[in-house]
Amino acid sequence: MAHEVRAVVAPEKGAPVSVETIRVPDPGPGEALVEVRACGVCHTDMHYREGGVNNDFPFLLGHEAAGVVEATGADVTDVAPGDFVVLNWRAICGQCRACRRGDIEYCFATHNAGQKMTRADGSELSPALGIGAFAEKTLVAAGQCTRVDPRADPAVVGLLGCGVMAGMGAALNTAGVSRGDSVAVIGCGGVGDAAIAGSRLAGASRIIGVDVEDRKLRWAEGFGATHTVNSREQSPVEAIRELTEGNGTDVVIDAVGRPETYRQAFYARDLAGTLVLVGVPTPDMTIDLPLLDVFGRGGALKSSWYGDCLPSRDFPMLTDLYLQGRLDLEGFVSERIALDDVEEAFEKMHRGDVLRSVVVV
Template sequence: MPYEVRAVITMKKDAPAEVQTVLVPDPGPGDVLVAVQACGVCHTDLHYREGAVSDDFPFLLGHEAAGTVEAVGPGVTDPQPGDSVVLAWRAPCGRCRACRRGRPWYCFDSSNAGRPMTLLDSTPLTPALGIGAFAEKTLVAAGQAVRVDPAARPEAAGLIGCGIMAGYGAVVHTGGVAYGDTVAVIGCGGVGDAAIAAASLAGARRVIAVDLDDAKLDAAIQFGATHCVNSRGTDPVAAVRELTDGYGADLVVDAVGRADTFEQGFAMRDLAGTFVQAGVPGPQARLELPLLDVFARGGAVKPSWYGDCLPSRDFPVLIDLYLSGKLDLGAFVTETIALDDVESAFDRMLQGKVLRSVVTL
C-alpha cells in the first residue's frame, strides 16, 4: 500500500520548487523505506531544478539527508527498522568493472530503489541523485542507507551525505594530504570548509582559505584555516605562493568548479603538487591550458567524485569525529527550515547568505 507524503518537486526546467503530495511505494526486494528527519539544501538540487543535470522531469529534489528506517524489503539484512541512517548517492553494486577491481568508490552502476515514487496521477518521479529526500518518506536501495550512531543530530549528520563528504574526501582520499603539507582551498562554502576541516585534522602545516567574501573567510577560520586570501582585490596565486615560501601549495582544492578557479588552482600548486577539482562545473564551462604547462608542472590534476568515498566506511568515521568534538558538523548548519521554504533557500544560497539551509521534518 503506497504512502502519501508531502515532498518538494520541480515539474519542468527552471520551474520553482513546489510542495506536492507524492506516492512512495512499499519497499521491494533490496529496498529500504526511510522516514526523513533532515535534508540539506545543496547546490546540486538547484542544478536539477535548472535542468543542468538531465531533462528527466519531474524531479523529486533533496539528497543530503538523515533519517530512520521504517521498513525493509525482502532480502535486506542491513539496515533494519529503527536504525538511524545517512543516505548516500553512491551504493556500490559489487558487479561493475570498478567494483570487481577492488575500487568500489568508483562504482559505475550504483544501486537505487527498484520501485519508482510517483505523483498522485502515477507519473514517475526522478529522485535527485537517486535519493529524493525533500520528502517525509523516501525509498532507496539498502546500500544507500548507511547506519550511523543515533546520538548524532539528524540536521548535522545528514550533511555528510553529500557536501561534507565531498570536501573531506577531496583532501583525504583524492588529494592524499600528508602531515606537514601546505593546502589551499578555493571557495569557502560547505564543500570548501569541509576540505579545510579535513586538512586541519590531517595535520597540514598551513591551510589557506581563498574566497571573494570576507565573511566566508572569517568563518573558514573556525574550520581550521590558518591563513585567508580575499581574491577580489588580490592575485590569489601570488598570495598563496607568498604564504608557502614562494613555492605554491602541496595540495590545492577547487571547491567552486569554474574555469577561472581551475586555472588559479592549477597555477598555485608547487611543482609536482596535486590539484583536485571538487566543485561541480556548469555544463557550459570550458577550459584552455597550455599543454606544455600541464607537462612541465608535473604532479597530478584530479577530479574528485563524491570525495572518492566509500559511504559504508567513511560515514561512520565522520560521525565519530563529530560526536568526539573533532569535526563540528553543527557549524555548517546556518538555518533550519520547512519543506515549503526550499525555493527561498535556493535564493539565499545563490546570494551567499548561508553555508547550509537544512529542512527538518
C-alpha cells in the same frame, strides 16, 4: 501499499518548487523505506530545479539526508527497520570491474531503487540523485543507507550525504593531505569549508582559504584556515606563493569548478604538487593549458568523485569524530527550516547568505 507523504517537487524547468502529497511504495527486493528526519538544501537541488542536470521533470528534490529505516524489502541484510542512517547516492554494485579489483569507492554501476515514487495523479517523479529526501518518507536502494551512531543530530550528520563528504573526501581521500602539508582551497562555501576542515583534521600545517567574499573567508577561518585571500583584491596565485616562501602549496583544491579557478589552482601549487577538482563545472566549460607546463610542473591533476568516499567506511568515522567534539559538523548548519521553506532557502543560497539550510521533517 502506497504511503502518502508531503514532499517538495520541482514541476518544470525554472519554476518555483511546490509542496505536494506524493505516493511512496512499499520497498521491493533490495529496497528500503526511510522516514526522513532531516535533509540539507544543496546547490545540486537548485541545479535540478533549473534543468542543469537533465530534463526528467518533475523532480523530487533533496538528497543530503538522515533518517530511520521503516521497512526493507526482500534480500536486504545490511540494514533493518529502526536503524538510523545517512543516505548516499552511490549504492555500490559489487560486480563491476572497479568493484572486482577492490576499488569499490569508484563503482561504475551504482544503483538506486527500482520502483518509482509518484505524484497524486500517478505521474512518476525523478528523485534527485536517486534519493528524493525533501519528503516525510522516501524509497531508496538499501545500499544507499549507511548506519551511523543514533545519538547524532540528523540535521548535522545528514550533510555527510553530499557536500560535506565531497569536500572532506577531496582532502582526505583524493588529495591524501597529510601531516605538515600546505593546502589552498579555492571557494569557501560548504564544499570548500569541508575541504578545509578535512585538511585540518589530517594535520596540514598551513591552510589557505580563497574566495571573493570576506564573509565566506571568515567562515573558512572557523573551519581551520590559517590564512585567507580575497581574490577580488589580489591575485590568488601570487598571494598563495607569498604565503609559501614563493613555492605554492603541496595541494590545491578547486571547490568552484570554473576554468579560471582551475587555472589558478594549477599555477598555485608547488612543483610536483597535487590539484584536486571537486567543484562541478557546467557542460560548456573548457580548459586550455600549455602542455609543456602540464609536463614541466609534474605532480597530479585529479578529479574527486563524491570525495572518493566509501560511505560504509567514512560516514560512521566522521560521525564518531563529530560526537567526540573533534569535527565541527554543526558549524555547517546555518538554519533549520520546514519543507515549505525550501524555495526561500534557494534564494538565500544564491545570495551566499548561508552555508546550509537544513529541512527538519
